[in-house]
Amino acid sequence: MDNILEKKMSAPGEQDEPETRGEIIDMDDSYTPEEERAVLRKIDMVILPFMCFVFFLQYLDKQSLSYAAVFGLIEDLNLTSSQYSWCSSIFYVGQLVAEYPCIYLMSRLHLTKFVGATIIVWGIVCMCLAAPQNFAGFATVRFLLGFSEGAVSPAFVTITSIWYRKSEHTLRTALWVTMNGIAQVIGCLLMYGIGKNTALKLDPWRTLFLVCGAMTVVAGIAFFTLMPNGPRDAWFLSPREREVLSMRMAHDREGGDKTSFSISQLRETMLDPKAWMVFWFGVLLTMQSPVLTFASLVIKSIGYTQLETMLYTAPSGAVQIGLLWVGVGLCTLFPQQRTLVVLFLIVPPLIGNVFLMKLDVSAGWGLIAASWVASCMTATMSIVLSLSASNVKGNTKRALVNCMFFIGYCAGCIGSPQLWTHGPRYREGVITSIVTWCLLHVKCDNARPCTRCARNGVECLNEWIRFKNQPPPPVRLARTEDATSKEYTFSADQTWCAPEGELSFIDEREHLATIYQIEPIGTTGNEGQDSEDATTPREMSDKDVVQMSDQRPDSPTLISASQFPEPHQSSLDTGWSTDLSTHRLVEPPHSPPPPQQQQHSSPAQGSGAHLVEDPSPVMQSSDYTLQAEEHLVPEEETDAHTLQPILAGAPVYRNISVWPLKDPVEAKLMRYFIEKIARRFDLCDPQRNFALVVPWRAAFCPPLLDAALALSARCLSRTTDFDTYTSNRYYQRCLNSLISTLEVADALKNQDLFAAVVLLRTLEEIDGPLSGSDTQSHLIGGHLFASESASELTTSMWSPGVLREPDELSSLRNAALMVAFRQEVYMAFACQRPVLSSFYLPQINRCLDNPTDDGTWTYRILLHLVDALKFCFGDEPKTQEKSIEKHDHLLSYAEEWYAKKPHSFNVLFYGEDSQTQSDEKKSIAPEIWILSDAAATGLLNYHLLRILLLSFDPHIPRLGPLRSQSLKKQDREVKEEVKTCIGLAEGNSECAPHFLLASLGIALAGDRFEEQWEQEALMKFLKKAESLHGWSTLTAQWHLPGR
Structure with missing residues (x-):
């Protein structure tokens, strides 16, 4: 981000924003x-x-x-x-x-x-x-x-x-x-x-x-x-x-009043x-x-x-x-x-x-x-x-x-x-x-790379152009440090999506009135049944795929890639196969009609939802029949895992579960989601909804399953040589289902769709720049679901003293709501803007004298970060006196939060001092080990908050000899906060969001590090974040002073 945190100067005589005493005043953010x-x-x-x-x-x-x-x-x-x-x-x-x-x-x-x-x-x-x-x-x-x-x-x-x-x-x-x-x-x-x-x-x-x-x-x-x-x-x-x-x-605003x-x-x-x-x-x-x-x-x-x-x-x-x-x-x-x-x-x-x-x-x-x-x-x-x-x-x-x-x-x-x-x-x-x-007539030819760029030894933008409906050239995926030297080609039978124009998202739902009616094309029938057109998913030809796309006008066009070269074969850890040439968007065989609605039995019976036995020999994640006229109604509850009733007229759920998955690649993608990806969302959730609840519900909810598989595939494609276009396929199919489903009035109340939107938001966040701009199109779906979910919540999440039985129907919605809230806060931090006023803020007791669990304690400082963003980047006028008063209030609450933090937030271990390490192992900060993900996340939010308040300190004199001394002190303190963020991320490296938060600190304050070894250490950390977890940190890398 070019425009690093710069202190705003308030004009004399301007009125201060209303004193909130730690509470956020919501304003209507939407506009026509x-x-x-x-x-x-x-x-x-x-x-x-x-x-x-x-x-x-x-x-x-x-x-x-x-x-x-x-x-x-x-x-x-x-x-x-x-x-x-x-x-x-x-x-x-x-x-x-x-x-x-x-x-x-x-x-x-x-x-x-x-x-x-x-x-x-x-x-x-x-x-x-x-x-x-x-x-x-x-x-x-x-x-x-x-x-x-x-x-x-x-x-x-x-x-x-x-x-x-x-x-x-x-x-x-x-x-x-x-x-x-x-x-x-x-x-x-x-x-x-x-x-x-x-x-x-x-x-x-x-x-x-x-x-x-x-x-x-x-x-x-x-x-x-x-x-x-x-x-x-x-x-x-x-x-x-x-x-x-x-x-x-908010997309590309730099602000006219940043005067440093x-x-x-x-x-x-x-x-x-x-x-x-x-x-x-x-x-x-x-x-x-x-x-x-x-x-x-x-x-x-x-x-x-x-x-x-x-x-x-x-x-x-x-x-x-x-x-x-x-x-x-x-x-x-x-x-x-x-x-x-x-x-x-x-x-x-x-x-x-x-x-x-x-x-x-x-x-x-x-x-x-x-x-x-x-x-x-x-x-x-x-x-x-x-x-x-x-x-x-x-x-x-x-x-x-x-x-x-x-x-x-x-x-x-x-x-x-x-x-x-x-x-x-x-x-x-x-x-x-x-x-x-x-x-002035210096032109660039059409070669890739062009002659002029090759002669000057610079990267050519033309080299990255993809041409629709033409055989793609070998693509060098310069996404991670390890992948820069690899060459990739596409399989001969790769399925290609050619959507009409730019990918659409939920904000376009008003003019997409058609609800998809996906009917089976080929039929295998029951076992022993003979049919002229019978075929299995593995036997579908390119011709069948094209015919299928012709009969589904609302879906993306499927282009056969039989003329393309053979795929680049590789494997993941534990021998995962990445040969996805047999993966196609095929329709399932005919299945019996769904069961009629029945009365719910006692949870003690433990029989779960009434399922229809799958007659097909092979069942892939794409094998589902969505018909608006038929609904899935759970028959019984088991261990509080009860499917939410199907929306009237909306194709949300399968008639049968896909477990066990027949495709080994999809099964391993789901396992990767459970073991690695879900941890990103369950940071502060003691019930671990994304690890335990989402996979089970995805077995019946195709959009949720596609979202989980798309996110897993995207993370693997950015950290290994896994096929990038696998994620694109699941992603586009999930979008199509969401757009059609959201035409139904009650769709925003569906927690499974909410969880799917949260997963897609993370997928787009991975590919987006770490700082600078935010198109906000990916946030609109989260805003819609959050507003609807907030209206149904009457109690705070994990509030102490509130005793209630486990309720999976509300806990998953709560978990998705909190993740969407974190995503909005971190995007606001990266784009240097306040949190959008229409976004639902969790109603958590922020009194620091009340003991609570680690997750709630972390959300207290996160809500305080919302106040700080409003103070630093909000447009409400305020006088110098009011600015100092507000700044002191924000800082004192943060320091009290840190002083009264639970014992689990204490540091378990400090790593070796960076100054004593060899040049090869030298780090800008020692590793800091913390017991839990929630505690590490809370501490990272605290130090990001301090970076903001230090950078927007109204106590710094505008003129005079003390200004230079104050600015030098400010630089030292901000650098220490950034180093602490890096140490927390390095010491808890298995959790991807910790690297994201530390990278945000570097993006906003990395220009303060002027020593060459410091710049090299920051660059090393950003590349490590990209290679380990797939977060795109190229923008932050280019904005370091040494670049």
């Missing part, structure tokens, strides 16, 4: 598309006009030099051609000098206040351009004008990323860059009107500078007073709309080749900028008057606008090909420059049209700016990359006018423009 559109419309009506008008004035100030030259500036100040070129260059010298201070000030001060102040200053300086009487005075004021405008363009890129999501950047950036063309049209007409008024006492060009400067001062005052600094200061939004804005920006300057991000930017590519793009792009300054002089040299020159120059702005929106349209049609769109937009100005060089003066209108087309550089610049805003994370790094682009921009604008000194045709300058346009 209409609400989102309303918020976006308001932003477009307030924020965008501010940026557009200021950018219009900035470009008008730049172009005013060209208009002034036509109306006597050169003659009145006795400028030579070289001096006029320097009047153009020195403006960008001022901008270049201003970039470095602006980098620092934009990340330290309130962004909009700082920009507003610079706008006012530049307006005053612009009016001063009317005063000079010679070159020296005019060049000095031009330098100051460039210096005062230096912060505007980079700041606007940052403001765009604060208010708009990535998918909206291109359009909004294009809108305020469009002001270039509009300013050129209006500027020419304004100069035409001033020049036509012969009653003015001042020279026309001096009047132009006064008018432009006055408009800029007015705009600066409005910007300073009315432009909000961030979403929480948006005066034009209601509290509900600000909440909607915060939720819609990150040295690690500075180092990362300087070593990032992509950042330097942005710089050189700015240099080459602006080497042709003098066309805009000298085009009017070229037109005047043909023989037109001053007023005619203004009229004939004006259309060039309209041509720029037209080409700009052609680029926007292409980016909309091809959103992943913006670089190629830039290369396409280079062609028109390149052709225009060629005609400027070759056409004779007698061509007249041909030269005028060529000057119009040659000046179209803003179209490419807008897309480059949107690329920078969309693909750079971190407040400091984003400001640095933006400023690198504008430094390159200024460098090109400084050097290029010096080549435009020999009028009236300026052939040297035109040739330079042609050469630089050509240099």
